[in-house]
Amino acid sequence: MNLKDPNSMNNILGIVLRSGVVLSGAIIAIGTALFVASHSLDDTSTYLAYNPSLVPHGNFPVSLASIATGLGSLDPFSVIALGFLVLLATPVARVALSLFLFAAEKDRMYVYLTAAVLAILLFSMLATPLIPLFNG
Amino acid sequence: MIVIEFFLTLFVASIAAGALGSVVGIGGGLIVIPILTLFLGVDIHYAIGASIVSIIATSSGAAATYVKDRITNLRIGMFLETATTTGAIIGAAIAAYLSATILEAIFGTILIISLIPLIRKIGEEYPPKQELKGLAKKLNLRGDYTERDGRKIEYDATNPGKGLAGMLAAGLISGLLGIGSGTFKVLSMDIVMKLPMKVSTTTSNFMIGVTAAASAGIYFARGDVNPLITAPVALGILIGASLGTRVLVNARNTAVRKIFALVLAASAIEMIIRALGF
Numbered sequence: 283m284n285l286k287d288p289n290s291m292n293n294i295l296g297i298v299l300r301s302g303v304v305l306s307g308a309i310i311a312i313g314t315a316l317f318v319a320s321h322s323l324d325d326t327s328t329y330l331a332y333n334p335s336l337v338p339h340g341n342f343p344v345s346l347a348s349i350a351t352g353l354g355s356l357d358p359f360s361v362i363a364l365g366f367l368v369l370l371a372t373p374v375a376r377v378a379l380s381l382f383l384f385a386a387e388k389d390r391m392y393v394y395l396t397a398a399v400l401a402i403l404l405f406s407m408l409a410t411p412l413i414p415l416f417n418g
Numbered sequence: 419m420i421v422i423e424f425f426l427t428l429f430v431a432s433i434a435a436g437a438l439g440s441v442v443g444i445g446g447g448l449i450v451i452p453i454l455t456l457f458l459g460v461d462i463h464y465a466i467g468a469s470i471v472s473i474i475a476t477s478s479g480a481a482a483t484y485v486k487d488r489i490t491n492l493r494i495g496m497f498l499e500t501a502t503t504t505g506a507i508i509g510a511a512i513a514a515y516l517s518a519t520i521l522e523a524i525f526g527t528i529l530i531i532s533l534i535p536l537i538r539k540i541g542e543e544y545p546p547k548q549e550l551k552g553l554a555k556k557l558n559l560r561g562d563y564t565e566r567d568g569r570k571i572e573y574d575a576t577n578p579g580k581g582l583a584g585m586l587a588a589g590l591i592s593g594l595l596g597i598g599s600g601t602f603k604v605l606s607m608d609i610v611m612k613l614p615m616k617v618s619t620t621t622s623n624f625m626i627g628v629t630a631a632a633s634a635g636i637y638f639a640r641g642d643v644n645p646l647i648t649a650p651v652a653l654g655i656l657i658g659a660s661l662g663t664r665v666l667v668n669a670r671n672t673a674v675r676k677i678f679a680l681v682l683a684a685s686a687i688e689m690i691i692r693a694l695g696f
Contacts, residue, residue, distance in 0.1 A: 292485060300482040307656045314425070314649045322422040329421075329646040332461035338641020339463065345639075362645040366471060369652060370634050372478040373627035377499075380492060391557065396496050399628065402503040406632035410507065411639035 291383040298379060302372035306365045313361030321358075370407075377403060421646070424458065428650040435472060436658020440480035441666045442678040443619030444600030445473030445626045446655055448529075448685040456688075460647065466595065467642030468651050470630050473600075475652045477627025479659030480620075487667050490620040491561045494575060494613070498585045498621075502603070502629045505589020510633045513594045528591060529686035532601050535609045536679050543671050545612040550574040563617060566668050573614055581611040585625075592629045600626045601682060608675070615671035619678070 331341065338344045342359045343352050349367075352360025377400050384392040431453045435446035447469030454465035484490045550560055559575035575581070584606035588599040600622045607618035637643055666674065 292488070296482050296485045299478060299485060303478050303482065303656060306478075307653060310649050310652050313645070314653065317646075317649070318422060318425065322420070324421045326419050326421055326424045326646065330460055330464065330644065332463055334463075336641075338639070340641045340644050342641070342645050344641050344643075359645040362649045363643075366638075366643065366645075366648060366652065369471070369474055369478060370631055370638075372481075373474060373631040376478075376481065376624070377496075377628060380496065383492070389558075392493055392496060395500060399496055399499045399503060402500070402507070403628060403632050406503060406507050406510075407635040410510065411635045 286386050288383060288386045291379070291386045295376065295379045295383060298375055299372055302368060302375060306369035306372070309365030309368060310362055311365075313358045313363075313365060316356060316361060317358035374400075374403060374407070419458070424646070425650045427458065428453070428647065429654040432472065432651045432654025433658040433661075436476050436479060436655035436660075437662040437665070438658075438677070438681060439472070439476040439600070439655070440623060440659040440662030441619065441669070441674060442600070442681055443604045443622030443626070444476075444681070445469065445630065446476045446658075447472055448601070448681065450651060452685075452688050454647065463642050464644045464647055467637045467644060468647045470634050470637050471643060471648040472651050472655050473626050473630035474634065475655035476659045477623055477630070479656040480623050480663045481627070483660070483663035483667070484620045484623060487563075489563045489616055489667070490624050491613070491617055492624070493557070494559050494561070494607070494611070494617075495621045495624045497557055497559065497578070498581060498603075498606075499625055499628055501582045501585040502589035502592065502599075502625060503632045505586040505591075506593040506629050506632045507589075509590040509593020509595075510636050511593070516594070524591075524595065526686065526690055529601070529682060530690070532605055533679065533682055533686065536605065536675070536682065539609070540675060540679060541672055542675075544571060544614055545573060547572075548574040548576050548612060553578045559611075561617065563614075571614060573612075573617065575611045575613060577610050577612075581606050584610055589629055592626075593633050599629070604678060615675045615678075616666065616669070619674055620666070 333339050343349045349360045349363045381396045384396055435449035439446035450472045451465045451469050454460040454468060455462055554575045559578055562570055562572040564570050588602035591599040603622040603625055604618050607613045608615055
């Protein structure tokens with residue numbers, strides 16, 4: 283694999299995307315199996331309650347710390363959340379790798395454009411959840 | 419409803435949503451949201467959170483194939499994505515202050531408007547050859563792809579400025595409604611920028627994943643991404659999307675546009691019925 287060759291960069295991109303999808307799918311499937319194993323006959327209303335006055339609105343882990351704790355005890359909802367986070371990482375990886383793809387094609391204009399998209403994307407994913415304006 | 423029944427219903431519906439979404443360049447939210455709210459009685463906020471997941475799953479699930487077949491135009495997608503991600507952030511900031519009813523009304527109206535320009539060019543297989551000029555030339559907004567029968571199709575984009583404006587609107591809608599607004603993206607590329615339909619849908623497929631990822635952090639932190647809903651949705655969509663890509667690479671542009679028009683019409687009717695309170 284040559285990072286300076288556009289064709290191999292395109293292949294690397296394809297492999298990373300496929301691996302991300304397979305990995306996230308596998309983790310979510312494990313989480314689902316764990317949940318179904320012990321709760322398949324539960325009534326869904328217990329899990330679907332939405333509390334508009336509370337943040338977070340539901341009764342499941344959303345912070346990285348609580349997901350990590352949940353993973354230790356194989357909590358199904360934490361496992362599913364982990365799978366979702368891996369899935370979420372694939373479009374980010376796609377943009378990041380496109381940066382190298384355009385660099386390999388020596389297309390400076392698109393290296394800058396892609397860097398701008400990556401910056402907006404990372405700002406939006408990482409910073410906005412911490413800004414009160416976005417958390418109504 | 420019991421858990422296993424809920425899972426199976428959503429799983430099967432999501433396979434269909436993923437297959438359709440990956441062909442026509444939308445995120446499957448148009449299918450997943452009404453199924454959750456109309457048939458499964460799920461709160462609209464959870465439905466929107468599930469839609470975000472379905473968009474990313476559709477986009478990533480189909481991406482590997484579209485990258486390999488090189489139908490997606492990464493340059494055009496990346497250029498337009500600067501506007502969609504910006505719009506998505508603004509939309510997500512306003513969304514917290516709007517009620518579900520208003521969101522649904524906007525949703526329905528958008529769909530109806532989308533239908534008009536599409537029907538006008540329903541039978542067009544390839545866009546007429548354009549002259550690459552101005553901003554489109556500067557940004558090299560052109561490309562080619564190879565049909566399965568070996569023919570190389572070359573195309574040039576027109577109206578990049580208007581396309582970019584359409585994408586800013588698409589991003590706003592994404593942030594507001596949690597849909598991928600793939601419909602707007604496909605329409606901007608098909609109608610305004612005059613790209614071949616398959617290039618429009620696969621490039622939209624790339625873009626919706628990035629746009630949805632931009633607002634996913636917000637929805638996740640709020641607690642709108644409910645694992646009970648997102649697990650069967652993500653699994654079904656990933657399977658459906660990989661099936662859909664096999665259909666797209668062999669399909670004719672006119673066939674893809676017709677399917678796209680049908681999906682739009684069906685969704686519009688669904689949302690009108692809902693908006694009227696039935």
